[in-house]
Amino acid sequence: MTKAPAHRMKTTVGIIGGGPAGLLLSHLLDRAGVDSVILERQTRAYVLSRIRAGVLEQGTCDLLRAAGLGDRLDQEGLRHSGVNLAFQGKVARIDLEALTGGKVVTVYGQTKVTEDLYNARDSAGARMVHEAKDVQPHDIETEAPYLTFEHEGLAHRLDCDFIASCDGHHGIGRQMIPSSSRNEFELRYPFGWIGVLAKTPPPNEELIYASHQRGFVLCSMRSETISRYYLQAALQDTPEDWPDDRFWDELKQRLPSEVSATVIEGPSIEKSITPLRSFVSEPLSNGRMFLAGDAGHIVPPTGAKGLNLAVSDVKYLSDALIAYYRHGDETGLKSYDRLALSRVWKAARFSWHLTTLMHHFPDEGAFREKVQKAELDYLVGSKAAMTAFAENYVGLPL
Ligand SMILES: Cc1cc2nc3c(=O)[nH]c(=O)nc-3n(C[C@H](O)[C@H](O)[C@H](O)COP(=O)(O)OP(=O)(O)OC[C@H]3O[C@@H](n4cnc5c(N)ncnc54)[C@H](O)[C@@H]3O)c2cc1C
DSSP states (O other), X not given: OXXXXXXXXXXXXXXXXXXXXXXXXXXXXXXXXXOEEEEOSSOHHHHHHOOOOOEEOHHHHHHHHHTTOOHHHHHXXXXXXXEEEEXXXXXXXXXXXXXXXXXXXXXXXXXXXXXXXXXXXXXXXXXXXXXXXXXXXXXXXXXXXXXXXXXXXXXXXXXXXXXXXXXXXTOSTGGXXXXXXXXXXXXXXXXXXXXXXXSSOOSXXXXXXXXXXXXXXEEEESSSSOEEEEEEEOTTOOGGGOOHHHHHHHHHXXXXXXXXXXXXXXXXXXEEEEEEEEEEEEOSEETTEEEXXXXXXXXXXXXXXXXXXXXXHHHHHHHHHHHHHHHXXXXXXXXXXXXXXXXXXXXXXXXXXXXXXXXXXXXXXXXXXXXXXXXXXXXXXXXXXXXXXXXXXXXXXX
C-alpha cells in the first residue's frame, strides 16, 4: 500500500542523483537564481569515496573555473600538454597543446571534483537529501511533475517545474521514458579493466596508453605520489584474481622496457573491476524530465569522456533552464536533445575507436592485429591523424 506523503516540498528543478552531473547542475542553476533540490540514494560519504574519472578536458576545466570552482583545480590539477601511445616496444608522444593551438587536459580526480561541488553547495545552503529511498518521478508529461521518495522512514513529495535525471546508468529516470519512444544503442566489449590505485609515483609525468598482445594498459595518476593503473582483464575476473604481485608482473610485461624500467612497485590502495561498454539512450528528454550524464549514456573509459560528457550535458541543460526562467525562451529546452546527443555521439565514436585501437581482441585473429598495428603506425606518423586524435582527446567544443 502506498503511504500518503507526510511531507511536501516545492522547488523549481527536482534533481535525482547527487553525482557530478546533479551537483554541477544544482550549482549552475543556483548561480543564476534557479532553485533546485537534489535527491541522492547514497550517503554523502559513499558518494565522496567513489574513485573514477581523472582526466578533465580543456572545456570542462574552463567551465568549472567560470563557475567559481577553479581554485583547487588550478592548485592541484596536473596540466598535461601531451599523451603517449606505446606499442611494438616503442613510445610515441602526441603533443596535444601544439596540435590544438594551446589546449591541454588536466588530471584531477573525480573525487576532488565532487568534493569541490559539495563544498560549493554547502556554502550556498543547498537543499540535498541523502539516503532518499525509492525516488519516483510522476506526471513528467504534464506541467506539474513531482517526485516521491522515502526518507528516514517517512514518505515525501517534491513538487517541481522540471525534473533532471542525473542518476547514473542504473537510475530510475531513463526507465520512466516509455519504451515505445526510447531507443537504446549498446555495444559490450569482450573484456573489462582492473583498476589499481597505488601509493607510488607514476612512471611518467604524462599518461601512457599501451597496446600489447597480452592486453591494454593505461598508466595514469592522481598526483605526483599516487599512480592509477588500468589493465585489460577477463570479463569474469574479480579484484581477488589480481593480487599485487600478479598485477605488477603483468603490468611490466605489457609495457615497453623503457617504461617498465621506471615503474616503482608499491602497495595498492584500491582495486576495482569495470566492464567496458558503449551505450546511448535516445531521446534524452520526455515532457518535463531531462536526462544528463551517465543516466543517458556510457562510454568505455579509454577516452576519458564520461565525466566530461556529464559536464557538457549539464551545461546545455542549465543554459536552457536559465534562458527559460530569465526570458521565457523555450528554444534551449527544445534543442537539448539534439545539442547534447550530437556531442555524445562524437565522444562515443572517439571512445569506441580508442578502445578498439588499443585493446587485444582474443577472438579476432591475426588480420585484426596487423590492421591495428598499421593504424597505430599511421596515427603516430601522420600530423593530420595526430591532430584529429588531439582535437578529440582535449575535447570538442562545448
Ligand atoms: C574506471 C572508470 C574510469 C573513468 N575515467 C574517466 C575519466 O578519466 N574521465 C571521464 O570523463 N570519465 C571517466 N569515467 C566516467 C565517469 O566516472 C562518469 O561518467 C561520471 O561519474 C558520470 O557522472 P554522473 O553524475 O552522470 O553519474 P554518477 O557518477 O553515476 O552519479 C549518479 C548518482 O545518482 C545516484 N542515484 C542512482 N540512482 C538513484 C536513484 N534511483 N535515486 C537517487 N539517486 C540515485 C547515485 O548514487 C550517484 O550518486 C570513468 C568511469 C570509470 C568506471
